[in-house]
Amino acid sequence: MSRDGRFALLYSKEHQLLLWDLENNEELAQLGAQDPQSNTVSHIRIADNGRFAITATQQNFAVWDLGWTQAQGLWSISDGVIRDIDISSNGEQVLLGLSNGKAIYVDLVTGRRLEFLAHREKVNSVALSPNGRFALSGGNDYNAYLWDTQTGLALHKFEHDARINRVALQRDGKLAFTSDGSNDAFVWDLSNGERVSELKAFQRQLIFTSARFSNDGKQLVTGTPGGRVMLWDTQSGKRLDYWEVEPQKDARPPRAVVYDASFDEQQRIISGTSAGIAQAWQIETE
CATH class of the missing domain: 2.40.10.480 (Thrombin, subunit H)
Known part of the structure; x- marks a missing residue:
């Protein structure tokens, strides 16, 4: 879904990829299959500004211009299964979390590719700042990292006691969210890496x-x-x-x-x- 809840990009085996206007409750466009084999699309993310989107199967990803409702290109990944994806507002920078423990940042225009290798196990969830400068990744090694996509350096490390399955960034880069598979979910201040709050849910196994x-x-x-x-x-x-x-x-x-x-x-x-x-x-x- 788009940040403002107006548009949704959906996938079904029957219709493949559809762009939907939720405000007027109508289908806007049929984007078709992501790849020639019509592989199952398992991840979809619309950029912060609503103009671009990224979709992924286990092995390849496509970037879409939703204004023109057409694909910008299809790229494949050979060294792991894609577990999560995100895209910058200009549609030119993407972030992938892989099953082999890598988080990969790619500038699709320059071709620059940066592999963030701090995770020791599967990366389950990733988030990219709208300007593409900062990445947040969380994985099975119980850790989440905020890192700089230009230098590849980790800026903050957020530790959990279980596998991290969901991360999110606030759009101005002030806050981060991390949650794990047991019951811990935290909001962090990115100016200093300190914890702001813990979500108080009062129920076992709260998974997001x-x-x-x-x-x-x-x-x-x-x-x-x-x-x-x-x-x-x-x-x-x-x-x-x-x-x-x-x-x-x-x-x-x-x-x-x-x-x-x-x-x-x-x-x-x-x-x-x-x-x-x-x-x-x-x-x-x-």
């Missing part, structure tokens, strides 16, 4: 399938595999509200995975799920 900061960084929205969308205060770690998404038809038990959630410009959260349903939730202001 999506996480996104509000534009000002004051709030965070997360999604879970069990179909729950949650809104958090980043400074206190307090949960402000939560919603249960529409379950998948005929699913037993009736649930849907939350793939993404974002803040729109009308004080609402927009969620998108494995049931193929987008929903809007009103944020109640205090």
Whole structure:
């Protein structure tokens, strides 16, 4: 989904890639298959400014210009399975997290490729700042790193006690979010690497399938595999509200995975799920 919740880029075996206008609830374009073999697309990310997108199968990735609804190119990766992806606002810089422990930054215009090798196991989640300068990566080695894509140097290391499965960056680069597979989820101050808050969830095994900061960084929205969308205060770690998404038809038990959630410009959260349903939730202001 786009940062403002207006557009969604979806994949299904039947229709391949579709661009959807969520505000007017209509299909805008059929982008077709990512590659000639019509391999399954497992990761999709729309750039911060909504103009470009990156999609990936296990072995290759494509960059799309959503304004012209066409592919800019297809690239393949030979040294690992792609676990996560992100793209800069100009559509020229991409970040990949791989199963071999590498996080790879590529400038598609100059061809420059930087391999970040600090992770000792699979990289599960990555985030790239809109200007492409900073990367956040988290993996099975219990660590997340904020690093500089120009020098490859780690700027901050964030340690967990379990495998990290979700990371996110606030768009101005002030805050980072990291969460793991047991029950820890933290917000960090990137100016000094200090912890700002811990999300207080009061439930066992809180795993996040999506996480996104509000534009000002004051709030965070997360999604879970069990179909729950949650809104958090980043400074206190307090949960402000939560919603249960529409379950998948005929699913037993009736649930849907939350793939993404974002803040729109009308004080609402927009969620998108494995049931193929987008929903809007009103944020109640205090």
